[in-house]
Amino acid sequence: EPCHNPNPPRPAPPHAAAALPWDITQAQAQSPATTLRVGMTAAAVPLSNGVPDQGAEGHRFMGITLYDPLARWDLTKFDTPVDIRPGLATAWRVDPNNDKRWIITIPQGVKFHDGKTLTAEDVVFSYDRALKNDAPHYDPRAAAQARIRMPTITGWSAEGPNTLIIETRIDATFEPAAQTRLLGQLHSKVVDDALFLFVAHDLNPRAMSRRVQGFVQAQSWFQDLNPIRLQ
Known part of the structure; x- marks a missing residue:
């Protein structure tokens, strides 16, 4: 359906079914100033497994925004270096006896959309799906998106419902x-x-x-x- 602009910057071509403002400031003027709408094809549809398609753009615009990671970038400030803040994980630390072993705390009370409580085993399921080739639920599409972003991870396991263990092949740090x-x-x-x-x-x-x-x-x-x- 045509977008009605009372002051179009230039006439629309005769064959155009819809005329969209070429200037983003004019497009924004048609909506509240606090809303930015971006139309793009990167999406997890029609995939039903929650893996964003369309490569890096799908990961950036759909994967990061729609799905909760264990930790996320702190983008609340622009004048200091970006730090890491908790996501689904509330805390993480290096094993004092092994610099390549991370102990990650999964909080209690986090729910999936169907009401099921999130546990460390659920996180292990996701790692298996993307990184464990012989897992029954291994998904090559998930592997294509995840492996390149986690090249140093060699092992993962759950120690109880709220403790996730991640092992790496090199020393990893946020310092x-x-x-x-x-x-x-x-x-x-x-x-x-x-x-x-x-x-x-x-x-x-x-x-x-x-x-x-x-x-x-x-x-x-x-x-x-x-x-x-x-x-």
Whole structure:
């Protein structure tokens, strides 16, 4: 159905069945100032298993907004570094005897839409569905979305209804200085001492091995490839 704009910025083409404002400020003016409506195709429909489709965009716009994670980014501030705040999990800590073992607290009283109480076993079910290939409920579609976001997780289990155990293959931390140190180690391993090299030739900045010599940043999408050499 046409959107009626009393002051359209330009005439609609004769074949158009509907004329939408080209300026987002005009689109917003037709609704309360506190409401922003975004139309897009990324959705979990027609899938019935709760896995957002459409790749990263489906994850960002549907998965993060519609489903509750164990922890979430604190986006209530814009002038400080983003921190982690509780989601379904109310607390998490590293096992004092094992730096690669996390103990996560699942709160009591959280309900599913059908009234069932959430437990740590339910979280294990979700991890099995995405990461355990021989699980009866393993879902390749879920795996395609989850594996790339949890590459360091090696194990998960429940210790009672309110304690979830996550094991990782590397030391994991939320401490900024430790994160910087770990990222430096990762960069050294996968970039500086990589077994192979892939150089994307486009207009965006990138992390690049110091062994690469002669690379010239592209100034145009139509610029041809430049030869490089490894030191």
